[in-house]
Structure formats: structure tokens, C-alpha cells
Amino acid sequence: MLTMTGVCAFVAVAVLFFILGYLVYHGSTSISWNFFTKLPAPLGETGGGMANAIIGSGKLLLLAALIGVPFGFLGAIYLAEFSGTTVAFIVRYAADLLNGVPSIVIGIFAYILAVLPFKHFSTTAGGIALGLMMIPITLRSTEEFLRAVPRNLREGAMALGASKAKTIATVIVPAAYRGILTAVLLAFARVAGETAPLLFTALGNRYWSPGWSQPTSALPVMIYNYALSPYEDWHRQAWAGGLVLLGLILVINILARAILSRGVAVPRS
Amino acid sequence: MPGAGPFVGSRSFISRLREGDEIVRLITFLFAASVVLVTLLLVFELWIGSTLPRHKFGFHFFVTSVWDPIADQFGALPFIYGTLVTAGVSLALAVPLGIGAAIFLAELAPARVSDTLQFFIDLLAAVPSVIYGLLGVFIVIPLMREYIQPGLKHSLGFLPLFQGPAYGVGFLTAGIVLAIMVIPYIISVSREVLLSVPRDQREAALALGSTRWESTWKVVVPFARGGIMGSIFLALARALGETVAVAMVIGNTPIISASLFSPGYSIAAVIANEFTEASGDMHLQSLIELGLVLFLLTFILNGLARLLIVATSQRGGGMGQA
Numbered sequence: 001m002l003t004m005t006g007v008c009a010f011v012a013v014a015v016l017f018f019i020l021g022y023l024v025y026h027g028s029t030s031i032s033w034n035f036f037t038k039l040p041a042p043l044g045e046t047g048g049g050m051a052n053a054i055i056g057s058g059k060l061l062l063l064a065a066l067i068g069v070p071f072g073f074l075g076a077i078y079l080a081e082f083s084g085t086t087v088a089f090i091v092r093y094a095a096d097l098l099n100g101v102p103s104i105v106i107g108i109f110a111y112i113l114a115v116l117p118f119k120h121f122s123t124t125a126g127g128i129a130l131g132l133m134m135i136p137i138t139l140r141s142t143e144e145f146l147r148a149v150p151r152n153l154r155e156g157a158m159a160l161g162a163s164k165a166k167t168i169a170t171v172i173v174p175a176a177y178r179g180i181l182t183a184v185l186l187a188f189a190r191v192a193g194e195t196a197p198l199l200f201t202a203l204g205n206r207y208w209s210p211g212w213s214q215p216t217s218a219l220p221v222m223i224y225n226y227a228l229s230p231y232e233d234w235h236r237q238a239w240a241g242g243l244v245l246l247g248l249i250l251v252i253n254i255l256a257r258a259i260l261s262r263g264v265a266v267p268r269s
Numbered sequence: 270m271p272g273a274g275p276f277v278g279s280r281s282f283i284s285r286l287r288e289g290d291e292i293v294r295l296i297t298f299l300f301a302a303s304v305v306l307v308t309l310l311l312v313f314e315l316w317i318g319s320t321l322p323r324h325k326f327g328f329h330f331f332v333t334s335v336w337d338p339i340a341d342q343f344g345a346l347p348f349i350y351g352t353l354v355t356a357g358v359s360l361a362l363a364v365p366l367g368i369g370a371a372i373f374l375a376e377l378a379p380a381r382v383s384d385t386l387q388f389f390i391d392l393l394a395a396v397p398s399v400i401y402g403l404l405g406v407f408i409v410i411p412l413m414r415e416y417i418q419p420g421l422k423h424s425l426g427f428l429p430l431f432q433g434p435a436y437g438v439g440f441l442t443a444g445i446v447l448a449i450m451v452i453p454y455i456i457s458v459s460r461e462v463l464l465s466v467p468r469d470q471r472e473a474a475l476a477l478g479s480t481r482w483e484s485t486w487k488v489v490v491p492f493a494r495g496g497i498m499g500s501i502f503l504a505l506a507r508a509l510g511e512t513v514a515v516a517m518v519i520g521n522t523p524i525i526s527a528s529l530f531s532p533g534y535s536i537a538a539v540i541a542n543e544f545t546e547a548s549g550d551m552h553l554q555s556l557i558e559l560g561l562v563l564f565l566l567t568f569i570l571n572g573l574a575r576l577l578i579v580a581t582s583q584r585g586g587g588m589g590q591a
Contacts, residue, residue, distance in 0.1 A: 001486070002377060002481065002482055002485075004369060005369040005370065005372045005373035005376075005377065006373045008365075008367075008368075008369030008370040008373060009370035011370075012366065012367070012370045013390065015393060015449055015452075016389050016390075016392060016393040016396075019393075019396060019400065019404060022404065022408065023400070071304065074296065074297045074300035074301070075300040075303075077293075078300065079301060081297075082294045082297060082298065083301065090305055091302070091304055091305055094304050094305040094309075095308075096575065097308050097571070098304065098308045098311070100567050100568065100571035101510075101564060101567065102510025102511070102512065102537060102563050102564070102567055103510070103512065104510065104512040104537045104540050104560065104563070105315070105510070105563055105564050106311075107544075108315070108318075108540065108556075108560040109315070113314070132307065135304060135307070136304070164294075165289045165292070165293040186395075190395070192397070193397020193398070193399065193400070194397065195397070195398065195399045195512070196512035196513055196537070196541060199541050199545070200544045200545045203545065220397060220399045220513075223399050223400075223403060224513055224517070227399075227402065227403045227406050227517065228406070228517060235407070238403060242399075242400050245400065246396060246397070246400050249395055249396070249397060253391070254392070257388070257391075
């Protein structure tokens, strides 16, 4: 029986290497310079790339970070440094609730907030959807890292006459910055791969999407559509897209964990 | 004190500092409070957004299976059925494997091996669902169609579960893909709960002459039972809400069938497929009501999961100190 548990663990980890290996095998034969620089080819023609989806994903993630990081970070400072237990409980409860909401439901919410009033799909709406998902993840893990700052650092700063605001800005946040950076990066990696909340907010687009009020393509949505298409060439591109997306997400994840010094546990998002 | 002038001496200096604190406190409070407001707004919008079908169909929405946008008739039973069946299949596969792996990582593996494997499992949890869908479409579906479904039909075909034509897509395929997706969640949470079981529990069992396996299976696992249940609930919540990976492999056909080979549909998948093409207010709002159902299901499951995990960890911590 003991050996069986080892087999279970081995199988679980083997899945990761299988996924990686298969994506590298299929993706690397399909990937080319054009993939990064060209627009999708018109229907019926082969070739082309996903340049618009890569830029689109970048814009969506920028917006998401602009929403998710300030709310998560400043909210966490309130929870860790100022709030009483009741308020902290309510905010944490709400954040956990929001974190557990299926991403497709977040998509519906963003649709009601940012698509219905303007009557068209947009980059902004997609960014809002992803940003909403980023808030609770950033908030909860940033708070944990802030709380992990030793008490005597706070007391030392206070004893020197620093105000609470100054203590937070010059002592607590710098002491926890590795953890906070990790938290933000992990939240970023998590939303970078999201497809469902973008389906009816950013929608998708086969051309460039200038500005912030047009529908835009994104890498995960492009992979989703291409994988389900009947065209061989699009399948190839889906593999290439999958490799780029997974590579990006794994690199951010590994980077985030490397930023934390060895032996420090990463709180689960 | 907002009224204090800038040159009243040391007291003003202190009050300015004090004001700085109050400003920071106020700003950060607004950001924290907005998280609560956003969550409340989400529930409110889902509730308001589904007024039409809630009034027109009431409870029938959940027990009828006609989904006809042209006649404006909406019953969600096939979607609810598909969601529950795929989640059930995924748990049946993922729970034994996940708990087995967690036992290995927490009880048997040396710390370094355990941490390294856990690192890979965390990475597995970070793989986005569209990648699982991609692999599902191009690997799992052909495998199912050519080998697994015919094989199951051959050996277990007397069960109604494994009858009917082997399409490749369907409940079973979606369940398998979901199982792969939720295993990392079960492993990570269960491992942590198992690690929080106090050392003296193990030592007492071993001192009484039990083998390593007996102490693990009869003492440590029962002690951590609540938290392991919690990890299963978390996995279930995730499986119920998963969208694109399921939409890519389930077949997207609203059928209620006892056979796991049959194509089906899930709540999240129908929202993803029909939302942008909803033909009218009733159709759109019925989809929003499905979103509300999904929200409530995951809300309840996540709440239960958190209670169980916290209760178990505290029990471990409390007894460890005693």
C-alpha cells in the first residue's frame, strides 16, 4: 500500500512533464517568427500569426494589473495594519468569496458592468474582468506576507517616533517586498491564462485593436477558438500559442517562487 | 485634527503626523471596503439580471429540460445534470489518486523529495484550463474513441454507464480532463492538513506496535479527515465552475443520459457558448440565472471547505501544543 501512494504521487507529477513535453514537441514545430509578428491569415490561407493576440493579452493584463494590484495591495495594508477583527473578517470573507467565484461568472459580472452600458465589447471590459479576479488573490497573499513581518521591526520604528504611515512605507512594506512581489506575480500568472472571463468581454478580434474600446483578441481565447476550428493550420497555431502561453506562465511562476528566499512557504492563492 | 494650523508648535507636528496616519488609514480602508462592495454588487447584479426567468419559470427552471430560445422556453436540467455528472466522475478518479499522492508526500517521502514534488504540483496547478482543453481535444478525445471507450464497453458494457456509441467526446472525457485539473488542489491541501497532524499521534500508534501503514491509515488519515474532506470540496467547487476545458470536450449537446459515453453539456459551457449570441432578454437572463446557480453552488462548497480545513488544522495545532 505504501508503494501505491508513491505511484500516485509519481503519476501526478508525470502529468506535468507529459503536458510540457507534448506542448514542446507539437508547439516547437509550429512556432516561427511569423507567429509573433503577423496577423492571423484570412480564412483559407495558411500562415499568419497571433501578433494581435499577444499584444491584446499584454494590454488586458496591463489593465488587470492596474486594477488588481492597487486594490489588493492597499486593501491588504488596511487588513494587516489598521483594521479591527470584525472588519478584517468581513473583508477576508468577501475576498475569499470573490476568489472562489467561477471565472465564467466573473465574465458575466464584467459584461453587466462594462459591456451592457456601452453596448459593445471592449479591451477595457476584458481588463476589468481579469482585474476583478486579481484583486482577491493579491489581497489575501499580500496580507499574509505583511503579517509575517516581525513585530519588533514595527515596534522599533514606532519607538524611534515614526508615524504609522511612515512605519508602513519605510519599514513594513520594504521588509515584505519579496513576498508582495511574489503574490503579485502569482496573481498575474493566474489571470494570464484565463479564457472564460474574456469570451464575452474582450470577445476576440482577427485584426489589430487600437485603443481600449474595441474588442480585442487574447492568446487564451485565440487558442480556444483555433483548437475547435476544423482547419489543420489553425490547430498548428493553437499548439504554438499553447506553448507560448504555458511557457510564459511557468516562467512567471518559477520566477515568483525564486524571488522568495529558500524555505519560505508561499501561501496558496 | 483638520483645524490645527501649521505653526502651533509640537502639538501641530504630532497632529499632522496623526493626520498622515488617518489619511493612509482612510485610503486603504476605501480600497478594502471596495472589495466587499464589489462582491455584494456581483451577487446583486446576478440576482437582478435574472429577474425575468426567475419570475416566469420559478422552480421549473431547474427541473425541466426544454432549452428553446425561439419559443422562449428555458429549463436547465440537462446542464445541471451534465455539470454534476462530470464533476462526480472527476472526483471518483481524482480523490483516490490525490489522497494517495498526498499521503506519500506528507508521510513517506523525505522532506526534500516532498518539497520538490510539491513544487511541480504547484506548477501543474498553474497550467491554464485552455491548455488542458487543447490536450483534451487532441489527445484524450482520440484515445477515448479508439481505445478506452471500446475497451470499457468490452469489459464493463453490461453496466448502463458504459453503453452506446464511442464518440470520444462526452461526460466521461470531460470527467477525466477535470480530474487531471483538480488533482493538484487535492494534493496540496491534503498534504498540508496531513502535515499538521501532531507528531505524537504517529509516535503513539507506532509505539503500540502498528506498522507504518497502519499508523498512517488508521491514525493520521482519520485525524486529518475533516481537512481532506475540505480539499475534496474545494476540488468539487473548481470542477463545477470549470468552463473552457469542459466546453472543449463534453460535446455541447443538451442530453440527459445514463451512459457516460454520451455527449452532454454543462452550466459553464452553455454560458460560454450562448452568451454572446443570446437571442433575447429571456435567453440572456436565463444564462445569467445559470451563472447565479453556479455562484451559489461554489459559494456553499467553498464555505464548507474552508470551515473543515480551518477546524482540522486548529485541532492539529491545539493538540500538538498540549
